[in-house]
Every structure is written in C-alpha cells, then in structure tokens.
Amino acid sequence: MTQVYDITIIGGGPVGLFAAFYAHLRQAKVKIIDSLPQLGGQPAILYPEKAILDIPAFPSLTGQELTDNLLAQLAPFDTTICLNETLTAIEPGEVISLTTNKGSHQTKTLIIAMGGGAFKPRPLEIDGADSFDNIHYHVSNIQQYADKDIVVLGGGDSAVDWSLAFEKIAKTTQIVHRRDNFRALEHSVEELKQSSVTIHTPFIPKGLSGENGRASAIDFDKVKSEDKLTLSFDHLFVNYGFKSSVGTLKEWGLELNRHRIVVNSKQETSVPGIYAIGDCCFYEGKIDLIATGLGEAPTAVNNAMNYLNPNEKVQPKHSTSL
Template sequence: MSNEVYDVTIIGGGPAGLFAAFYSGMREMKTKIIEFLPFLGGKVPYFYPEKTIRDVGGMPSISGERFTDQLIEQAMTFNPSVILGEQCTSVEKTVDGTCFILTSNNGAKHYTRTIMIATGFGTIKPVKLDLSEASQFEEKSLDYAIKRLENYRGKHVIISGGGDTAVDWANELESIAEQVTLVYRKTAFSGIESNITKMQNSSINVKTPYTVDRLIGEGGRISTVRLKNLRSGKTEETMADALVVNHGFEIDLGPIAEWGMSMENGTISVDKKMESSIPGIFAVGDIAGYDHKLQLIAGGFNEGPVAVNSAKKHIYPNQHLEHLFSTDTDLFS
C-alpha cells in the first residue's frame, strides 16, 4: 500500500469530480479520483446514457454517453490517478495534522492534503412503483430509467411521473415509440417550461390527474395497464408493452454523512470557497449545498475550479495564486 501524498483527492467521478480533476491538473496539483462504481461519469452513464443533454454551455445537444466520453478525455489530460470500485468510508488526520487519511471499504488508505467530495447524493435508488405485482415485470417491461432508447422502438410506452425527467423521457421517446402516454397524478407540471410545451404540442397522450393502478400481463411482459382518474375515481384500461416509472429517487450519502461536516437537507454546507465546515475538505456538484444551488451539471463546472483554487490556497496559503484563463498556455499543443 502506497503512502504517496496527493494534493487533492476527489471522491466521486461524476461530471463535477471529473471536471475538477482536469482543472486541478491545470493548477499542477497532484490529483487522485476515487470512484465507487467500476466506471467514471456518475449519474450520466448510470441513469441516462442515451438522453440528449441540452443545458451545458457550448454543447447544444449531446448524448449522455458522448458527453461522458468527452468529460473523461478532458479529465485525463493531466493523468490523475484513478481508483475505481472503491467507496470512501472514513477520514482521519495524520498525527502531525498536515494530511488526511481516507480509508475505503476494502481497507485501502489514501493520503491527501485536501479532499474534494463530489459524491452526488451518494447511492441513489429509484422510488419503486407501489403495486404488489410490479416486481414481476421489472427489467422485462417495467423500467425505472431509460438506458437504451432502441428498446422502446415501435412500442406502446406508458411513462408514470411528471417531473423533468419523466417529461424529458416522454419527449425523447415520441419519435421512437409507437405511442407514448404520460400519466401524472397532478394536473399542473412544474418542470422546465419549454420541455412541457414541447410535450403538450406533441402526439404524447398526457393524462392528468391519473395514476397507474394495476399491471396486467404474463411472463414479465405487460400487456395492459389500468389507469385511475384521481378526480372521478374511474378506471380505464390501456394497451401497453412497456412502463417507465419516474417517481423520484431515494438517496443515501452513506458514511460520509458522519464525518462531522455541517449538513443541511442531505447536502454538505459550503462557503463561497466551496469549503465545508472542516478546513481542507471541499464539496462540489450535487452534494454541495448553499443558497440558490442548482443541482445541474453546469453548476458543478463552476464549483470545481472554485474549490480547486481554494484547495491550492489551503496548501500554499502565502502564495499569490489567482488563476484566470486557461487558454494562455501551450499545455494542450
């Protein structure tokens, strides 16, 4: 086991952690990424590899998969050390107080001057459909995330949910599926207006206030879905080959929540430097909490550089370290 000391150890290899790793390399910080999953990219490849991402500056339209490839390529520019398949579980300080020692679930130890927590919400699990028969259809015709759009080609798809993700998926599937029906228990949608307008002006059959009441089928294959009108109480049956449920996620940050940092609403409270209440431990991306926080990829792309600059200042407090532009070097030639 190596006792090599890193300047920054980034816990979590999602978009925020990957971009922070790139920026950290630009600042010539010795950088390590530790990722729990066996692959990099975080929620994007895990939940929506084929969704079209449209809200990251400079990229009008890019698939989750391609976006992840590009993020990884950029993150590897300065060759950070990458550890996959390890979950960081505990932290302590070295006896002289100059470094942190991170311990992983497999007992591995990592020595680092600063820590950047970029864990998203930790582990996230979809909220399951609350029907006793649901489990027999899972992974055959009931999905909680859309991994491959092609799987829905020519099918009658019902999407249950009314948040941004459900509306996004309905819009993505409209041109692929034979028919898309979106079932939502409320009457008013509260997500991104342009996506809702697109859905309402499309061939998507929007049913509100409705809920999925019963699944009928054989051998794991749904053939009919019973829907219930929540206003009248009446039910109706509709033919379906596939059901996609997006009722939100259960989140669990795991042991990091016990490290003693101030937390609010499941996120780590950070100051303007993206530093947590423990000096030298920073947080970026979805897990970082502050007023008016946006849990979007674009937000994490600003937080990473702020945290890296703060980490560098933490290590070298007396150096003048204002880094402004990245294009004034020939590092990339």
C-alpha cells in the first residue's frame, strides 16, 4: 500500500531542502522527489566551488558548502528521498496523486520547489566546439587551473565571479563579453575593473583552433567594427547562462505566468493543497534569489500545515521556544 505523506516536495535544491527541514520542525511526514541524481540543485552541480555572497549570516560560502550545510541541517530527520525521478502528472484531491517516470506517490499537500526546471548550459555555438575537452561550462576543483592561461566568455554574474576567482590562481585571466556593459552585480563589476583581469568588449566569438582534442586559441570579431581579436588559452570557460525546461508543467492544471506557477501571499497555487516556492513561482515583485526562496519555504510549510489542520494557527511557535 502506498504511504501518504503530509508534505511532498518537488525539488531537492536549496529551497526544497530548507522546506523539508522546516516541515520536520512542524512534525510533518516529508518526502523529497528530485529529477537529478543528487540533492543540492544548481549550486551543488553547476557551481560547487563558486562563492555565494547573498546568504544571510554567511559572508561567503561555496555552492557545495551551502549544500553540505543544508544536508547537515536535514540529517537528524527521517526524510524519504527519491532521486532520478521526474514528476509527469498531478491529480488533485483530498489526497494528491503524483505520477513520475518511476511510479506513483500520494501526499496530502504538495510544495513545488523545482527552480527553473531541468537545466543545461547554453553552448558555445562555434563549429567543432564540442570536440575540445578544455572548453568548460562549469568549474570543479578550481586548483587544477593554477598557473594556466584562462579565457572566460560571458557578461553575467557567473562569468565575472569566475574571472575574479581565476585571477587569484591562474597565470593570466581574460574575460570577453559581447556587450560593453556587464550584467553582474555592480560591486562585482567594479571589483573586476580594479583587478588584473584583462577585459575585452564588445566581441563575438567566431572560430576555434586546436588539435588532438584540445583547443588552443579563439578568434573574435568586434561588434560594429572591422577589428579582430585572437586569444590563446589553456582553458576556455563558457558562461552564457542555462536553458531550462519545465517539462510537463503546462499539463498539471496550475495557473501559470510565462512558465512560472502563479502563487498568492501564502505561496498557494490555483489548486488547493499545492504550493510553489523559489524560482518556479510567480507573484508581483518576485525576486529570484536563493535567499528569497528560503524565506518562502516557511510560508508554504506553515500554510500547508494549516490546510491539513484548519484549527491550528498559521503562525507557528518560534524555533527558540521548541
């Protein structure tokens, strides 16, 4: 017989993990379902060594450290965890039935914390780019790039932050962006300008050269100019962001706004008993940060518990009084 859980959470990233922990504080029976082979979401898989600066009470911590801390916080509790499992259908009701690629689950309430959905990096669209093993889309074990010549492509937070990280250990670090203005946090951009990182803007990548499976140089055309640029490197890092897919989200019967789940101030969706938190949800003024998603988790959990027990107050006891 299928067990019925109080709260099932779709997504095992930071927001989903914290929601699971908080649900245990409310003594809920909790399950996490995640399509990835490990918990932690994007911070654990895509940027485990990248510094995260906007988590309260932590001046700086890496994606892996954030994941480790959240898992340590969750460890004392009995959480059912289902990995490599993708949600394909939701059947609302007094007991919500979930269908995945592996089977079925039943839950009294559901919290969707799936971020932007399945994700993969936007590729470098140059012929033959995928044939070189020193072109990378994420960083693991940054020390292996010490004393190397590094080129970073991109203009967002990841490109700027990784350039600053490489500057500390690499022989040379250069960053190339297709626009004059960077899209990263202003503080980080100013730090980049004051660093020894060489900045090239605005340039578009056009060709690669190399042999035996390793690229050695990349060619660029300057935007609205006849100027050319060629940079040699040991390793090339492409930070063009990620393409995400929400899969069968449109078929779940939830009100959406541009592929995001519409919620109210209680994190409730259009379907009773189903909540959404983190980057997958939408409300006016929504800001996509790990920090804001972490704040949405207790709101969803406490309202889910009130949905299960209407006579209980939504406002919980403070953890200091438990």
